[in-house]
Amino acid sequence: MSSSATNTATYKFNHTMLRVRDHVKSIKFYEEVLGMKKFHESSGSDFTNYFLAFPGGFGDKADASDEEKAKVQLNREGVLELCHNHGTESDPSFKGYVSGNEDEHKGFGHIAVTVDNLEAAVKRFDELGVKFKKRPEEGRMRHIAFIYDPDGYWVEILAQQRP
Structure with a gap:
């Protein structure tokens, strides 16, 4: 055991990341079918991560701007991160991701x-x-x-x- 002071009772399950072929279709599904809302995105050179969550999980910040929600993102639970590797949506040779099932x-x-x-x-x-x-x-x-x-x-x- 480490001697550093940390309290596991304060730990939270923050998010799960799924790789998606077409971010537009996926965001539409999670927003329109399940009611989540995209509140933040973060781009790299060849990928973009989109962060979605149910609005109620932001508590008193539910009506805050996306920028304000992004600031509290790591202090809440139930976030879904969708990772889109650029180009997969239009690559005819891309076979899709393995769902694990x-x-x-x-x-x-x-x-x-x-x-x-x-x-x-x-x-x-x-x-x-x-x-x-x-x-x-x-x-x-x-x-x-x-x-x-x-x-x-x-x-x-x-x-x-x-x-």
Whole structure:
């Protein structure tokens, strides 16, 4: 053990990064389908990172400017970082990213989002043309759904309160 003073009780799970082929399609999905908002972006020479989160997670800063939200980004939880490597969206030889759920590439599984009403959310996803991996009425686990994002990553959808 290190002798430096740190308190693990203050640690927070801040963000998850997903590589995306087309940042425009991905940002649109996470904003329009799931209700997140992009509040910051950071560019490198050949990539750009986009940071999205649910607005309520900013607390009293929910109505702040994106610049102000970026300042508190590292002090909140539930941030999604989308990393776009420039050119992948228009490269016909680009095969896409591995979601982590294929047999030969098992690893990363999914992110999860809780919703106020699972049945209503599923109906809304249907209306938006969202592709499902698993609907609530399928299989044994009737209290969850899985949808695909534009890159084939799984997003688990479950009610904030179980029936």
